[in-house]
Amino acid sequence: MNTLIRFFAAPALILVALAGCGGSDDTELRQWMDEQRRTAVPKVKPLSPPKRYVPLAYTEGASVDPFNADRLTQALRRDSGPVGTSASLVAPELNRRKEPLESYPLDAMAMVGSLDRAGSRVALVKVDNLLYQVRPGAYLGQNFGKVTKISENEVTLREIVQDAAGEWIERVATLQLQENTK
Secondary structure, eight states: OHHHHHHHHHHHHHHHHHHHTSOOOOHHHHHHHHHHHHHOOOOOOOOOOOOOOOOOOOOGGGSOOTTOHHHHHHHHHHHHOSSOHHHHHHHHHHHSOOOGGGGSOGGGOEEEEEEEETTEEEEEEEETTEEEEEOTTOEETTTTEEEEEEOSSEEEEEEEEEOTTSOEEEEEEEEEBOSSOO
16 A cells, blocks of 8 residues: 555645646736835936037148258258268269279178289189279278278278268278188
8 A cells, every 4th residue: 555655745745836837817916026116216416518629720831841841951951060071071982983992891791812913912702702902092981991901911001981870980901811712
C-alpha cells in the first residue's frame, strides 16, 4: 500500500502545483499600474532662451597685411643684418662656374695617390671608378671646398658651410690617402 500511495501522491502533487500556476485575477494589479501612469508627471526643467548673437564689426581692414611680400622682404633684410663677412665668403663662390668634382660629396671620394708634375704636387682622386688629377686651387665636394694644400698623404681643403645660426663660416677638411681602394 505504501508504494501505491507513493505512486498516486507524486502526480497529485504535480497537479496541485500546476493549478497554482493557472489563470489568476490580476485586474487589481493592472488598475494600480494605470493609476500610477496617470498620476506620474515628469519634472522637466524648461530650457533657457538662447543668447542673442551680436556680431562685432571688423576694423582691421585698413591695417597693414602681415603677409605682404614687400613687408616680408624688409623683415628678412633687417634680420640678416648688413652684408658682412658671412655673405662675402659665399658670394664669389656662387658667381663662379662649378667644377665636375663639386657634384660629389667628399665621403664619396678617395685619394689614391699623388704625383710631382712640373714642380707642383698633383693628387689622384677616385670617384665612381674614375680617376681625376687635382691641383691646388681646384674645387672638391659640395661645400665650396677649395684645395689649399696637397701632400703625399692628404689633400687639405677650405670649405664654406653654414653654422647653426645660418652664418657662413670657413672650416678645414681633409681627404686622406686610401691605399686599398678598388
